[in-house]
Amino acid sequence: MGIKINVERTSAPKEKPEISQLGFGKFFTDHMFIMDYDSGEGWHHPRIVPYQQILMDPAAKVFHYGQTVFEGMKAYKTPDGRILMFRPYKNLQRLNRSNTRLSIPSLDEGLVMEALKQLIKVDEDWIPSELGTSLYIRPFVIATQATLGVSPSEKYHFMIILSPVGSYYEEGINPVSIYVESEYVRAVTGGVGNAKTGGNYAAGLKAQQEATEKGYSQVLWLDGVHRKYIEEVGSMNVFFKIGNKVVTPALNGSILEGVTRDSVIRVLRHWNIEVEEKTISIDELVAAYRSGTLEEAFGTGTAAVISPIGELNWQGDKLSLNGGRTGPLASKVYDFLTGVQRGTVEDPFGWIEKV
Amino acid sequence: MGIKINVERTSAPKEKPEISQLGFGKFFTDHMFIMDYDSGEGWHHPRIVPYQQILMDPAAKVFHYGQTVFEGMKAYKTPDGRILMFRPYKNLQRLNRSNTRLSIPSLDEGLVMEALKQLIKVDEDWIPSELGTSLYIRPFVIATQATLGVSPSEKYHFMIILSPVGSYYEEGINPVSIYVESEYVRAVTGGVGNAKTGGNYAAGLKAQQEATEKGYSQVLWLDGVHRKYIEEVGSMNVFFKIGNKVVTPALNGSILEGVTRDSVIRVLRHWNIEVEEKTISIDELVAAYRSGTLEEAFGTGTAAVISPIGELNWQGDKLSLNGGRTGPLASKVYDFLTGVQRGTVEDPFGWIEKV
Incomplete structure (x- = not known):
C-alpha cells in the first residue's frame, strides 16, 4: 500500500496458552501496533513493536475524562491455512464515527487496515484454528495529553492489540x-x-x-x-x-x-x-x-x-x-x-x- | 494516624513555573501518591514517590471500559504561611459514592486524608500564595487489570497528583x-x-x-x-x-x-x-x-x-x-x-x- 510501518520483532516470544485456557481477552500476542497523534504532526510514527506496557503520565486525559474509543473484530484461520477477517471496513468506519462523537481526530482507514493485516501476519502463529476459537482484534484510541482542563486532548495513542480467544461466555453458545x-x-x-x-x-x-x-x-x-x-x-x-x-x-x-x-x-x-x-x-x-x-x-x-x-x-x-x-x-x-x-x-x- | 506511608523524595526537583504561566492543570509538583488494589490484598502499598510516568498494560480496563473516578479539591497558603484545605471530607465521601456507582472498591477515607496531608507537606513549596492561585488536588482511581471481558476490574491504582493553578478560565472571574x-x-x-x-x-x-x-x-x-x-x-x-x-x-x-x-x-x-x-x-x-x-x-x-x-x-x-x-x-x-x-x-x- 506504500505506507511505511516499521516492524520491530520480539526477541523473547511468549509461550502460547492451551486452547482450553483461552477464555476471552486474557492472553495477548507477541506484538502490538501503535501510532501517535499530536496537533502539530497529526497521526504519525505507525509501528509494530513487541507487546509491552506503555508509559503514561498520571495526568493523561484518558484517566480523568474518559476520552477513548475502541473497536472489536475477529480473524479466523481456515482449515487450509488462510486468514480471514469479517467485514473489517464496517468496524473501521464505525471507529471513525466514534472518534467524531468523542472529539478525537479521524484515522486513515486504509492505513489502519494495512496495520491490521501486517500485525496479524506478524503474529499469525497465535491464531487458533479450533472450532469456537478466533483471534480477537482490539483497535483503540486513548487521550494522552497531560493537562487537567476539560477539553479534547491534543495528543493520542492509537493502538491495536490481539488476543486469541475461545467463547465469550463460560457457557459457550448455550443460552x-x-x-x-x-x-x-x-x-x-x-x-x-x-x-x-x-x-x-x-x-x-x-x-x-x-x-x-x-x-x-x-x-x-x-x-x-x-x-x-x-x-x-x-x-x-x-x-x-x-x-x-x-x-x-x-x-x-x-x-x-x-x-x-x-x-x-x-x-x-x-x-x-x-x-x-x-x-x-x-x-x-x-x-x-x-x-x-x-x-x-x-x-x-x-x-x-x-x-x-x-x-x-x-x-x-x-x-x-x-x-x-x-x-x-x-x-x-x-x-x-x-x-x-x-x-x-x-x-x-x-x-x-x-x- | 498510625498509617505507614513510605516517602521517596525526588533527587531532581523541577523548576517551578512563573505565576503568570500557571493556568489550570498544566504543571505538576515534584511528588505524587500512589496505592494499589488487587482482589487478594485489597488496597495496599501506599507510597509517596517522585512525580513520574506510570507503566500501564495496553489491555488495562480503564483504556477500554472507562472504569475511573476522580475528585477535585484545593489547598491554599495563607499570608502567615498556614496551609488550608476546604471541606476535604465532603470530597472524600463523594469519591466513595462514585466508587460504589462504578463498582470500584471503597477507599479508607482516613488513610486518603493522611496521604493528602503528607503529600501536600512534601510539596509545600509548590503552593502559590498570590490572590487567585491555589494548589489543585486531583485524587483518582483507574482500573488496571489487563483483560478485555466487560466486568469490574480486579486491580486498580489510586493516585493523587497536585497542580499549582491560577484561574480555570482565561477570562479569570469575569463573566x-x-x-x-x-x-x-x-x-x-x-x-x-x-x-x-x-x-x-x-x-x-x-x-x-x-x-x-x-x-x-x-x-x-x-x-x-x-x-x-x-x-x-x-x-x-x-x-x-x-x-x-x-x-x-x-x-x-x-x-x-x-x-x-x-x-x-x-x-x-x-x-x-x-x-x-x-x-x-x-x-x-x-x-x-x-x-x-x-x-x-x-x-x-x-x-x-x-x-x-x-x-x-x-x-x-x-x-x-x-x-x-x-x-x-x-x-x-x-x-x-x-x-x-x-x-x-x-x-x-x-x-x-x-x-
Whole structure:
C-alpha cells in the first residue's frame, strides 16, 4: 500500500496458552501496533513493536475524562491455512464515527487496515484454528495529553492489540439468563450510546454486577427516557422471534450500530425471513410471551457472535424462552455466520477479507 | 494516624513555573501518591514517590471500559504561611459514592486524608500564595487489570497528583458566555451523571467543542428525558437569582452533588437569602428574563469557585445577564468563599481543615 510501518520483532516470544485456557481477552500476542497523534504532526510514527506496557503520565486525559474509543473484530484461520477477517471496513468506519462523537481526530482507514493485516501476519502463529476459537482484534484510541482542563486532548495513542480467544461466555453458545434492568440506564438519545466509548461500558458495570449477584449473565437495557423500550442486552444488540417475524430495536442514537446486528438482518432477509427494525416495549414483549408467540431471543455481537437467551427476568417474573434451550433460528444464524467467518460456508455477501 | 506511608523524595526537583504561566492543570509538583488494589490484598502499598510516568498494560480496563473516578479539591497558603484545605471530607465521601456507582472498591477515607496531608507537606513549596492561585488536588482511581471481558476490574491504582493553578478560565472571574445545548445530552437519571467519572466528561466534549466554535465558553445542559429542565453548566452546578430568591436545580440523580454547590446554598441561607432547590425549566428561566426578574446567573465548582454568566444563548436568542457584568451576589459569594478558603475571612461553618 506504500505506507511505511516499521516492524520491530520480539526477541523473547511468549509461550502460547492451551486452547482450553483461552477464555476471552486474557492472553495477548507477541506484538502490538501503535501510532501517535499530536496537533502539530497529526497521526504519525505507525509501528509494530513487541507487546509491552506503555508509559503514561498520571495526568493523561484518558484517566480523568474518559476520552477513548475502541473497536472489536475477529480473524479466523481456515482449515487450509488462510486468514480471514469479517467485514473489517464496517468496524473501521464505525471507529471513525466514534472518534467524531468523542472529539478525537479521524484515522486513515486504509492505513489502519494495512496495520491490521501486517500485525496479524506478524503474529499469525497465535491464531487458533479450533472450532469456537478466533483471534480477537482490539483497535483503540486513548487521550494522552497531560493537562487537567476539560477539553479534547491534543495528543493520542492509537493502538491495536490481539488476543486469541475461545467463547465469550463460560457457557459457550448455550443460552444465558438475562435480567431486565429497571433501575439503571445505559445511555440516552443525545448522549454517546451509539459510540463505542469506555463510558458506556463503565455505566453498565453496576447493573451487570447486581444481575450477576442475582444469578443472571447480563441485563436487558430499557431506554432512559420512557424506561420501557428495549435497547440492548449487556453489550450486544438483541433480536426477538415473534411468530413468523424477527424484530430488533431500531437504531435510535442511543444503541450501538452493531456489525453483527447488520449481518444478522441481512442474512435473515436473504433467507426470506421478515425482519422489522422498530421501537419495541417490554410490555409488548411480555404480551407476546404470554400469548405464546415469543419463540426465541438472542443477542448479537462480535465477541459472542450469537448469544441465545434462555430466560428473561422481568420484575421477578421468569420468562423461559424455547424451554431454556437454544432456538432453531439462533442455531441456524450462528452456524451460518461462523461458517462464513471460518471460510467453511460460502460467503454470498462479499463480507470476507483475506489477510 | 498510625498509617505507614513510605516517602521517596525526588533527587531532581523541577523548576517551578512563573505565576503568570500557571493556568489550570498544566504543571505538576515534584511528588505524587500512589496505592494499589488487587482482589487478594485489597488496597495496599501506599507510597509517596517522585512525580513520574506510570507503566500501564495496553489491555488495562480503564483504556477500554472507562472504569475511573476522580475528585477535585484545593489547598491554599495563607499570608502567615498556614496551609488550608476546604471541606476535604465532603470530597472524600463523594469519591466513595462514585466508587460504589462504578463498582470500584471503597477507599479508607482516613488513610486518603493522611496521604493528602503528607503529600501536600512534601510539596509545600509548590503552593502559590498570590490572590487567585491555589494548589489543585486531583485524587483518582483507574482500573488496571489487563483483560478485555466487560466486568469490574480486579486491580486498580489510586493516585493523587497536585497542580499549582491560577484561574480555570482565561477570562479569570469575569463573566462567561454560555450556549444552551439542545442537541447533546450529558447524563440521565439512572445513569452515572451524579458520579464523578470520566465518561460524563467525555460525553460533554463534543457539545463543548461546538459551543467554543460558536464563541461560547461552555454549554448549559438540559435534562435527557424532557429536554427542558436545567441540569448543569459545563462541569459546574448552576444558580440563578430571580427576584429576591436564588434557585438551583434540585439533586435528581443525574447532576453532580457539588461541594461548592452545597457551600453556596449554606452561605446564602446564612445571609438570610432564600434558596430554592427545584426543577427549573429553560422556559421558566427565559420567562424570568423577559419579565426582568432574572438578575444573575453563575456556575459553581471547585476549579472556578464561582463563574458568573454574562450571556445565555437559547436557540439563537442572546440573553444578556446583569449587562454582561459580574453581578453583586456572585461577587459577594466569591469574595466570601475564597476569603474563607484563603483564611482571610472568618469561617463560621467549620469548613477549613489545616494541613
